[in-house]
Amino acid sequence: MAGIYLHIPFCKQACHYCDFHFSTSARYKDEMILALQQELFLQKAYLQNETVKTIYFGGGTPSVLSADEVSGLIDSVVCMHNVAPDAEITLEANPDDLDQQKVKALRQTPINRFSIGIQSFFDEDLAWMNRAHRAHEAEASVKRVQDAGFENITADLIYGYPLLSDAKWKHNLQKMFDLQIPHLSAYSMTVEPQTALAAFISKKKQPPMNEQQSANQFILMLDAMEANGFEQYEISNFCKPGHYSRHNSNYWRGVNYLGVGPSAHSFNGATRQWNIANNSKYIAEITVGNLPAEQELLTETNRLNEYIMTALRTQWGISLTKLDEFAMGAAAILLANAQKHISEGRIIKDNSCLKLSRQGKLYADNIAASLFFDEQ
Known part of the structure; x- marks a missing residue:
């Protein structure tokens, strides 16, 4: 049993808190897709013919890809690996990408799980984070995905930031329950170096995060999730029975996985490796048949x-x-x-x-x- 992660390093705009590798220019998207397919070929032996039971499109914002581009990448995985017929195939998506036409097109692909980056149901909070979507789009995107027949859905929410009162946090959680989303990933706002948020705080344009607020809102979440029949199966992850994220559970259980794309990490029990976090250098190296990765032999x-x-x-x-x-x-x-x-x-x-x-x-x-x- 193994998993494959594909890093799609493109976003419409930069969230103030994010330190993941991405570019706000999609200029080299076509070249990147070809490079991802080439890396799948170069790394074909990494998982030693294990059956692949999960495929995960992360980023960045994978929902900037067209349905045909998503299908093409899945086809490449299937060509290179033994993919289980019931594999969990997840696409991370931003609400503003999931219009009716896009959801209808994705329904024709092998995607069977959505991870929707909602973060908050309050416009002022989304603007503070510099998210590309608004609250009404978040709710509408969930309903569109559900109406199209997708049942396996997870949402991301963030807590522990200055604008989020306890009342607003309870509202965000209740909205998720009302929408009948069966899985939640919830993260405390962290200030990562080299992000816009870190710069704002250092220049005193924003207050620092409050650890006590974060702890209080974490406990509020535990109470709400338990009262609504969710299991906390990992610190930041909750689900209704039977709706675990199989892919992320693999990480926590030490299952082997191959990461493809710039900045992606891989693990096969004996080694850990990570690709260069630079789009142009990644494409250039992959194009000539080199793997731009560092590797650590695990003791x-x-x-x-x-x-x-x-x-x-x-x-x-x-x-x-x-x-x-x-x-x-x-x-x-x-x-x-x-x-x-x-x-x-x-x-x-x-x-x-x-x-x-x-x-x-x-x-x-x-x-x-x-x-x-x-x-x-």
Whole structure:
């Protein structure tokens, strides 16, 4: 079982908070699509003939592609790999791209899941983020996708930024429930270096983010999601039963995946590699048959720590049995190191698994880092 990620590095405009790799010019879109297809060929052996059960178009904004361009890329994946008949095939989309004609065209492609970047149902918040869409477009896009027969839908929302009162956050969550969206990815606003938001804050044009506000709104979300029948299967991800993101779950469970496109990452259990984050250089290298990527050979400690970091974020937690498969005796060492968190109520020992408590979820990254093994 494996996954394939295709990075589509184009956006209509730059969101103030975003530090993903993208360009606001689609000038080289045709050349980029050809390069993605060529990279699929160059990296054909990376997954060692594993069956591909998920394909994910991320970015950037993949919904800037036409339905024919999406189908062509999927055809290239199918030509190079053994793709399962029931593969989950996700397209990230912005609401303003999902007009009736576009949705109708995408219905004729193998796409069977949409990830819609809503972020907020308030126009003033969307303008503050410099999003390309408005609130009415967000709601309309969800209804169009549903009316076209797509049931597997997820929405992105953001919390923890100055304009978002608790009342507005509750409204955003309720709007998602009212629209009957079965999956939510919700992220606390973070200030990444080299973004417009970071520059605004450094120049005191915007206030810094408030950690207490973010924590409070995270707890409000946990209560609302539970009350509406959603499972929190990962720190930032919630779903109705049976609507897990299979692709993202692969990342958290250590399943192999191939990332194609500029800035895309790949993992096959033994190595991790990442492509250059530059569109023109990526296209130039791929065109002459070179793979513009760096690669890291993962040590036993690397693999252990990666498993700890990802597994602890999920509802399944860290399996002590699996730890000993990485390195004999690792489970005992980890359990000893976790005792402080267990006694403070941030980690729960559930049979042979360690899981974060509700309070522990507020400190997930710090707790994971405290459990990491040192390189020998």
